[in-house]
Amino acid sequence: MWGFNITKTRAIDFDKNNREPMMEILRLEPSIRVCIACGACTATCTSGNLTPFNIRQLNVFMQRGEYQELKKEMHKCMLCGKCTLVCPRGVNLRHLILKTREVLLNEEPLFAQN
Amino acid sequence: MTMKTIAIIGAGPAGMEASGSLARLGYHVVLIEKEATVGGHLKNLFQLFPDRRPGKEILTHLVQTIKHPGIQIKVNSEVSEVQKLDNSFALKINEETMNADAVLVTTGFDLYDATEKEEYGYGIYPNVITSADLEQMFHNGKVVTEEGKTPKRVAFIHCVGSRDEKAGNNYCSKVCCVTAVKQAIEIKELLPETEVFCYYMDIRMFGPYYEELYREAQEKWGVMFIRGKLSEASQNMDGSILMKAEDTLAGKPLRMNTDLMVLMAGMVPSASSKKVAQQFKMEEGQNRFFKSADNHYRYNESQQMGVFIAGACVAPMNITDTIANARAAAVKIDEYLKN
Amino acid sequence: MQPNYFDPFVLPFTLSMFALLTFLVFKYGSWIYRFGASDRKKVFKGFFSRNSWLAMKEIFMEGLLHRKIFKTNRRLGYMHMSLAFGWFLLIVVGAIEAHTFAKGSSPFYFPIFFRFFVPGTHESFFSDGFTQLMDLLLLFVLSGLFLAVLKRFKSVWVGQTKTSRKKPIDRVVLTSLWLIFPLRLLAESFTSGIHHSGGFLTGSLGTFFGVFLPINQLAYPAWWAYSLALGFFFIGLPFTRYMHIPTEMVLIFFRNWGIKLGVDNPVLMEVEINSCPKCGICIDTCQLSSMAGIHNTQSVYFIQKLRYHEDYNQVAESCLMCGRCEAVCPVAIDLNSIRLMHRADVSATREENFGFIPVQTRTADVIYFAGCMTHLTPTIKNSMVKILNASGDKYWFFDKEQGACCGRPLKLAGQLEAARELVERNRQMMMESGARMLVASCPICYKTFAEDYHLGMEVLHHSQYLERLMANKQISVEKLEVSAVYHDPCELGRGSGIYESPRAVVQNVAKLKSSVYQKENALCCGGSIAHLTLPLEKKKQIARETLRLLTVEHPQVIATGCPLCKKSFTGESGTKIMDIAELVAKALVAKPVREAAKQQKEPVYL
Ligand SMILES: Cc1cc2nc3c(=O)[nH]c(=O)nc-3n(C[C@H](O)[C@H](O)[C@H](O)COP(=O)(O)OP(=O)(O)OC[C@H]3O[C@@H](n4cnc5c(N)ncnc54)[C@H](O)[C@@H]3O)c2cc1C
Ligand code: SF4
Ligand code: SF4
Ligand code: SF4
Ligand code: SF4
Ligand code: SF4
């Protein structure tokens, strides 16, 4: 049918987005709260070196309740730990990625609407 | 009434300014400096932000201040022993003992040892230098790479060893953002053809005319600002440096070659401050700088009665604040000794 | 005619013994049944093999004599040995005594209650000797028991700082265990007192008790109490840690028959879990408890959580996998592997995750793999390049532009599926190069290359490679004027058993100082990527404390063989931290240019 395609809005709709998974991820690994978005993690990232995979940006999306990208991309991480080693704020990114996967994989039905 | 004696440890801007103030208030001051000359870090500064006046001018002014009959200057000297008496301290300096009714500690800061951030390559790649090294180049009037060439590109890296939990320093060193901007402009003046970049996490322009300087760097000098922290650097065959960072505003990793990479090494509490802290049983704050008795009201008092603190040994600060701080300490000491 | 050796008081013991044996037969049978086909085959093949004898020998040495506990802690060793070996001898010697007396068949409980049924002195062969011997053995057991009681109340007395926490059911069964031997002593003493028999212990005690106690009335209840204590103990045993006593023996058989844990043998894992006696040795060696103030995650607690099906997720993630506990565990439980098995695998299975890794190959003799971490410690990388260039070997710097990770970090995080994919991709490229040797600078990578890649080429850590280069005179070095202590990285030392090569390298280029904390007893730097949740501050705490212990001899340099160790130590250390590759690169004597050129007929890939 024409005319009824649902086009996703381009803005981040913070009110409508489902923030439950994000709250759960932040509960399991709160250290991402102190991220200052310096990008050192993305710059050093072993996977990001080989493919467009931006761990910093994905984590921003996650904290805004946007998971589409994250779900597609999160398995590209090799958990090598370089990001965690260079982070000036001591964010435990490796654990964060693990917990993100855990939450988004295991509890998917729960958070179905996003 | 006998003249009271004040020992001031460290003859940087803070120690010098406080000496002058206290001498003018009529005290006998013994100014103790471990180096051969006075001036502290100011000695090494070519031009000062924000107005670009020569560092030498301020230094000359400070040297004038301490040319006072009430001030006894002891260079190449350190306090080796401290004994707390009832209302004073017995200090041993160069095998001599002196009595001080009050002590002002102005031991300043050290530059962060950038070799600790091995991934940045300081001490490994010759074309990675610190802001202090660059300041030295300005003194010599010549900015060249290790190979003796004029750099076509210079990159400044902000926050090296500051705001970095891995380096153990969570605080902001305050002066390095504006120093980077100042040095960027100096490069452009010296080498107009050279491209200059600043890699920053946040630009902190806290003082009067600092923001204006930042704007000038963009507007007049075309300095480029990239928001991203350097993750690592390596050396190319020709000695230039390959930098890796994320351009966080573009949301993409960024690679860039540069002929000279300048690390804005931050301020850390000086190693000799630590020694002084032990001698006088002074407390350190969480950031390892000296802890004030009160952050607002008794900023220049240490936790130890009769021992005062001023300047960059209390927290990272610029020269303007250091001088104001030193004077404030002088007033406090005066009040203390009159009681 | 056989006298009737029966009295109702033997029932608690006898019935519970039957119940226990039935339970064990079912339990062990079900384990064997649940084993995979290949393991089951090993059981049946192993049963009649020579390995069963080896197993019995091992049971004797470890299960009874507790040789390994002796090694780490004498007093604790004596405690365990006197209880286990003493009890064993009591049973064996008791059985011989009873059989010599009965000269034929008797009920199986007969030896246990021998003194009750044969209270007086008698004339059978060596009867006096047996009586004295049995008293001696009882005393032996009681001495161990005494230590155990002490340990319960003040663990430092047996040389341990902390003891493991116990569950209520453990406490009930523990009490009955403690009561068994004192009750036996009382029962035998009372009976001996009445009949003026008994050895140096029971006899004299009996006489002594007889002076002020109505031993005639007390003897029979004492035998009841003894039998009841035994009964409680046997019935409670399967539900408590004492299950380890029989299970440990079974485990030793399984192991000798060649059954291994690997990372996916849940049945053997269950056997191992049930074999832990909660000796608590793993608590003291864990740096998380001694240096970081984390007291809930040590192996004994983790195993306990698994055994009682408690929530283990957090604890599974909180471990450096340094292997210090595994190295001292007297039962040799595969503690690291068990921990790994319990880290949730959330790698999306059967999906191509790493398709983006570019395939690149080159021909070379030697592949050099620096590793991700090494890219953050460029001095190590540069030193290796310098050495490789000097070696004349035709090499390929596999991850010069940073290739993929080796896969071990994924494995250490429990992401086995994803790790396998990564391993396979790297492996392909390595195999195609036709190289004869792979050299890795990172012990984490080295371990996985050596164990999981099956490359069919030699895999060396750079310490081994450097040792060889020097031995072959491929490079020459001049000894530096520095003293160095060598810090064993966990993955290289305990993890891969490489202790000597790095030391040989250091010895060639510097003065090697020794340390108490070396080889098997080396400490972890705190930076291990295996710990998934340790906050930075705690990592630093561990690094600082480790550095303090490493530098008591004031070395000028701390040498190590791992980029991650170097990273964790730097910034916390007043002593210079150097990788052995850096030391060698520094000590390298440049060869005359022409000679070097001659050796490098082929172009060197960089
Ligand atoms: C790269 C760089 C550029 C800068 N540029 C500017 C600028 O342009 N404008 C500006 O306003 N500020 C600038 N600053 C800041 C400025 O350097 C400080 O504000 C100032 O130096 C602080 O003075 P101070 O006396 O407290 O400490 P210091 O300058 O550190 O002086 C301390 C003195 O104490 C001595 N001392 C230490 N311990 C002992 C001891 N135990 N016994 C005896 N003597 C001891 C030391 O030798 C030294 O002489 C810059 C800083 C840096 C790092
Ligand atoms: S752990 Fe993952 S996100 Fe972090 S650097 Fe490695 S590949 Fe990138
Ligand atoms: S390195 Fe740390 S602080 Fe910087 S963007 Fe990544 S997570 Fe945030
Ligand atoms: S002043 Fe700027 S460069 Fe210096 S530490 Fe603060 S933010 Fe970083
Ligand atoms: S795991 Fe090993 S060391 Fe720890 S309590 Fe059990 S048997 Fe003892
Ligand atoms: S492996 Fe290391 S960190 Fe983990 S429990 Fe054992 S001793 Fe502790």
Ligand code: SF4
């Ligand atoms: S094991 Fe560690 S150092 Fe080695 S390649 Fe993988 S992430 Fe890098």
